Amino acid sequence: MKMTSIKMKRKLDELFESDAWRVSFNRDKDVYRIEWKDTKQGVSINIPNVIAKYERRGDTALEELQFHVSESLKMMHEDHQLEGQEKQIYPVIRATSFPKKTKAGTRLVYSEHTAETNIYYALDLGTTYQLIDEKMIEEQGWSFERLKEISTFNIRSLSVSPKKDTVADNDFNFIATQDGYDASRILNEAFLEEMKANALGEVVVAVPHQDVLIVADIKNEAGYDILAQMTMKFFAEGRVPITSLPFIYEDKHLEPVFILAKNKPKE
Structure with missing residues (x-):
């Protein structure tokens, strides 16, 4: 029935x-x-x-x-404290369209990251996390700089063990630990610099959704098309989608790139 x-x-x-x-x-x-x-x-x-x-x-x-x-x-219903919970504070990457306020109308704490992404800050509660708002840091007497510094330190301390897949001579490295902070590892500059040092081609990074970071070593034009298709697929399937646009990583800077437009088939 x-x-x-x-x-x-x-x-x-x-x-x-x-x-x-x-x-x-x-x-x-x-x-x-x-x-x-x-x-x-x-x-x-x-x-x-x-x-x-x-x-x-x-x-x-x-x-x-x-x-x-x-x-x-x-x-x-819980009154969460930041003091004493420093090791549980992490940055989370979100699309620029993500809400800037809680449902109760309190402004969330965030900083600009790229043209496609912003960085929010989360207090990890074990099975879930709470995004930190301005009221929380004001009540704790914290500065934004302190919050940013602590969260950046914590994301660098998380393990990074990419799984590599090579397609058409291009290397695609996937970080997908499912700990809620996979995309956040894009903020681990030491890791990106290491990938850059070992790359033979152009380093292109993607955060299609919260639970994956892709770092690609693109050595030929086919690599761009493969990454574009891959990123779009992950973006469509993600529980918390972020952006379908990958980023060129150059001089410690991330620049969104419209891969399909850039790499039209040659006549």
Whole structure:
């Protein structure tokens, strides 16, 4: 029997039963909401999406939903301290279109990186992380420079073990540890300089989504086309997409490049 929105609502009522939370269901929009009774901060869930996942994966899909929603709600209700948590602060790369404020309207702390990307700052909480906003650093009495310095040090301390794939004489190095900071390793200048020192061709870097960094040693024109196709595919499939444009790395500078336009087939 086909799962209806009302039946799914009843399942969600059981999953999110708590004295501290209030649940509601908007029939017109097919949206289910769980929020804290005291702050009214919460999470909205699109019921048709949940039904589609449930029909594919059964109760496993609902267990995952319960975990992620509960983690999100827990984060909203915690007062996180930066002091004493210095080793848990990391930079995260996001597209320039990424929101500059939290849903509550507080400005997020970020710095400009390239024409395509900005750097945000995150407090790692284990299974997830919280983006740091201006209110947090003001309350802690931190300066932006201190936050930037600590996060940069921490990203350099993460291991970098690329897996190499050679296609048409071009080397493609992939960093995909799934720790949430793969794309952030583009800020590890020592690593990029090492790759540059060992490259035979042009070093081109890509961060199509949060969970991968590609550093390519491009030795011929075919390499550009391969990287362009690869980057577009990763970008389309990424959980947190960043940019489909790769960057030429030259003189410690990243310059976005429209590869397909640059390398049209010769007549």
